[in-house]
Amino acid sequence: MRYKALIKVLLLISFLSFASFLKAAEIRNGQLYLEVLIEADNNITLRPEKESESTINIYESDLPVCRKMNGRLEIDLIKTDKQACWGILSRIEPWTDNSEGILSETFVWSDNHLELKKENLIYADTSFVCRDSALAYARAQGISDKMVQYIPLIGSTVKITTSRREKYYLETPLRIHSDYPLIINNHKETYSGDFYLKEIDNRLVFTQLVYLEDYVAGVIPYEIGDNAPLEAMKAQAVSVRTHSITLLTYNRHRNDGYDLCNTTHCQVYKGKYLINSNVQAAVDSTFNQILIINGRIADTPYHSNCGGHTDAAHQIWNSQPLPHLLGIPCISGVDSLDLTQEKQARQWIDKNTIDPLMSSWEKSGMSWSHTISRKKLANNLGLNNIEKIVINQRSVSGRIIDMSFYGPEEVRILGEAKIREVFGGLRSSFFYIDGKNNSNRNGKVEIIPDGILNLKGKGYGHGVGMCQSGALRLAREGKNYWDILSFYYPGTQISTDWMYYE
Ligand SMILES: [Zn+2]
Ligand SMILES: [Zn+2]
Structure with a gap:
């Protein structure tokens, strides 16, 4: 049979239990947090930078109990028999208290504001173990490829081995918190704060939940350098912040389980590694400022x-x-x-x-x-x-x-x-x-x-968009960051009132 690879499983309501982990960005206390990819690999090693500061808190999604682990942790995905993981989206409805599909939370730009849109995703009863079989089925039915979507597996298990060789088996997705800097795999940089670990498409995905302003500060050093004149850095801060919001609304990593990747595909981000007092001052003095044009977020590319x-965006x-x-x-x-x-x-x-x-x-x-x-x-x-x-x-x-x-x-x-x-x-x-x-x-x-x-x-x-060499030159000539932004993005305005939250 042509589709012998496909299995039929009803998508269970238990999907709801992990549905909230499908979403990425979060609003906490009225502030936007982005979920940024740090590492995607078959196994993840977390190592405290200093052996003495080594407590890592780990939470399973259903359990409010926190496990405290110390020292180096090796995390491996336990291969289990694969259940269905690719589904075909049949319709989308607004989310209500009685909804029984999968909750999808995405950020959209609407009425001059960034809003969180909650939708109920309803999938066809047939689901598939791999993308190719789902695509073949969809095409045979005349269904668009766009409707074939990845659905994270329920409760994949990871094995965590501590430096004392103790072993723990925990169910993903996991929320991980460390107040102290962690080294992830062989990254040169360290990261601290809140993280998520989940299984997506048979791989472990390790992400950091980063406060927007901290993310902007983490990107600037890789874009305009950590010793640029302050006004050029401020212009860069506003363009990075605006670009981040634009990328969030594009949802281009939606099937990957995070908002932004950490490479030039989105923007290069390596944590607090190179943030100095100048970078921090540039971010703080432009707090929450983004560029808008005609009531929409302005696209703010730079080079x-x-x-x-x-150059002209439409020509390029x-x-x-x-x-x-x-x-x-x-x-x-x-x-x-x-x-x-x-x-x-x-x-x-x-x-x-x-x-x-x-x-x-x-x-x-x-x-x-x-x-x-x-x-x-x-x-x-x-x-x-x-x-x-x-x-x-x-x-x-x-x-x-x-x-x-x-x-x-x-x-x-x-x-x-x-x-x-x-x-x-x-x-x-x-x-x-x-x-x-x-x-x-x-x-x-x-x-x-x-x-x-x-x-x-x-x-x-x-x-x-903004020419970074030109921004440096204008700053040296005594221009301020708004002179620089309005020069490279003519007709735009600064807005701080762009996030809608209840
Ligand atoms: Zn990307
Ligand atoms: Zn130039």
Whole structure:
């Protein structure tokens, strides 16, 4: 039988007992806490940084009793016979006291505020042991892939082994609290406070429940450095906070069991590791401030260095144009040029825009060069050879966003990120290829490459929104954080009244 892998199990009402763990972010005492991924692995080791400060409190979901454990803990998932874990969502209703499906709590932006929306998820009676069998079944029934969702297993068990080799068997999800810094697996950084440990898709997921303001402070050092001028750091604090709320409402890790991951996919977060008094001052002095535009949360992307002119979100991400992300001249002198034109883009790339006050990190985005052999480039594109390269389009910041490579056949690459990748990891796609070039019949730039291609470029990152190098420059010139934010996100306003809670 085609679907022999599927088993039929009624989804039990007992799902309700763990339903609250499906949600991630929480509001405590009127403050927003985000659930951030720290580690996902088959086993998790928790080690107190100092042996003398070693009490770790562990709570099972159904038991109010806290177990206190000391020293190093090794946590392993006990493999049990898998029950159904993939379901097909059949309908969603508002949550009431009598609801018997699965409670889903998500944050949504509504009426100028962030609200907690409670819904009752009702799944079809059929459930599946793996995603593929659920997808195959859904497709055969004409049901959209989106309706196939992961449902955490009830009560997976973990074995916890202490440093004295005592063994405990506990039922997930677990809430873990430590007042003292913990080292998780082989992370360099330590974390303290509240954590969750759960089983998602046959793996242990260890998350930290972080107060929004502490999360913002934890992200800033990885974004703008821990010794940036205060006003630049404050601008970064507001953009990180706003971006975090936007990511929360996107729900892109909903099936993973947390709100945000700790890598560049969301924002890099490594706990309190690099927070110093300047970072803390930047967060405290912008407490609860986010940017809004036309009654909605403003998308606030940011990047290292625009190269001279920031970019338009719709050109870079092929999205709807956003009024505050159309691209602005960042460095004076660029406003008289049209960087979508090859000649003017080259002219700007060749201009020296380095200031002696810049850090080496800022300079690295102001001017760079890169070489790649024609053979290697062809290889990256899956071509035998490259006879001709055509630049089809540059964005408003001068970034190449559409490029064709001609060998035996044409390979067309769209998007700045992919273009950076095929050339071997460029800082940006705002570059030109040195050597002979001419305009073809359609007015596009054509390059006949030599054996080695020499690239010259400016910029670091996608170029949309706030330019961190520019924010540092403006802060050094005496501008305040609101001058910086309103420069890079024109038309936005600061709001502190954005969270709705009863
Ligand atoms: Zn992520
Ligand atoms: Zn810039």
